Amino acid sequence: MCRGVRAHIGQQHRFAHTVRVARFADSLAQAHQQNAERARVAGMLHDLARLYPPRVLLLESQARGLIITEFERRYPVVLHAPLGAELARELFSVNDEAVLSAIRKHTVAAANMSMLDCIVYLADGLEPGRDFPERSALVELAFRDLRSAMRLTIVSSLRYLAARSLTPAPQTLAAAEAFGVSVRDQEVIAAGTA
Numbered sequence: 001m002c003r004g005v006r007a008h009i010g011q012q013h014r015f016a017h018t019v020r021v022a023r024f025a026d027s028l029a030q031a032h033q034q035n036a037e038r039a040r041v042a043g044m045l046h047d048l049a050r051l052y053p054p055r056v057l058l059l060e061s062q063a064r065g066l067i068i069t070e071f072e073r074r075y076p077v078v079l080h081a082p083l084g085a086e087l088a089r090e091l092f093s094v095n096d097e098a099v100l101s102a103i104r105k106h107t108v109a110a111a112n113m114s115m116l117d118c119i120v121y122l123a124d125g126l127e128p129g130r131d132f133p134e135r136s137a138l139v140e141l142a143f144r145d146l147r148s149a150m151r152l153t154i155v156s157s158l159r160y161l162a163a164r165s166l167t168p169a170p171q172t173l174a175a176a177e178a179f180g181v182s183v184r185d186q187e188v189i190a191a192g193t194a
């Protein structure tokens with residue numbers, strides 16, 4: 001699988017990220033008594049479509065009958081997650097719905113997330129190649145308490161988007177609500193943009 005992923009991604013930088021996400025997801029799964037192999041496979045395959053140009057993301061998604069939301073039309077890059085799940089199925093014969101779901105939700109999260117979905121989302125956002133001030137605290141939290149780590153990682157990503165005047169995806173806002181992002185958290189996000 002490793003060689004196939006490397007060939008498909010075709011860029012060392014993105015492939016190295018992929019391997020780090022797979023390893024991180026594996027350790028997180030073990031820490032939470034979840035299936036490490038599923039986590040590793042989802043990690044390895046999560047960014048198969050990450051380097052597709054916007055036009056290709058739209059065309060390839062359309063060709064597979066994926067429903068394209070208004071937000072995805074505006075920001076086609078987020079389509080690399082649902083399209084990635086389709087590619088995992090087609091190119092790597094992954095039929096495990098749990099793995100495909102984790103790939104689908106790794107970018108914008110969702111209101112309903114399984115433990116595996118959370119593990120892959122956190123591994124993608126917190127792998128050692130990421131560089132932001134709260135990363136190490138979030139990593140430590142992710143090994144102890146997945147839900148809290150989800151809540152604070154979503155806060156951190158909303159703050160990142162707000163600071164750059166980018167709109168969060170509706171699914172990310174739904175996830176924020178589902179994971180209990182509070183009014184206080186919202187204030188922290190707003191303060192970060194001031």
Ligand SMILES: [Fe+2]
Pocket residue numbers: 046047050080106107124
């Ligand atoms: Fe991604």
Ligand SMILES: [Fe+2]
Pocket residue numbers: 017021046047124
């Ligand atoms: Fe990624």
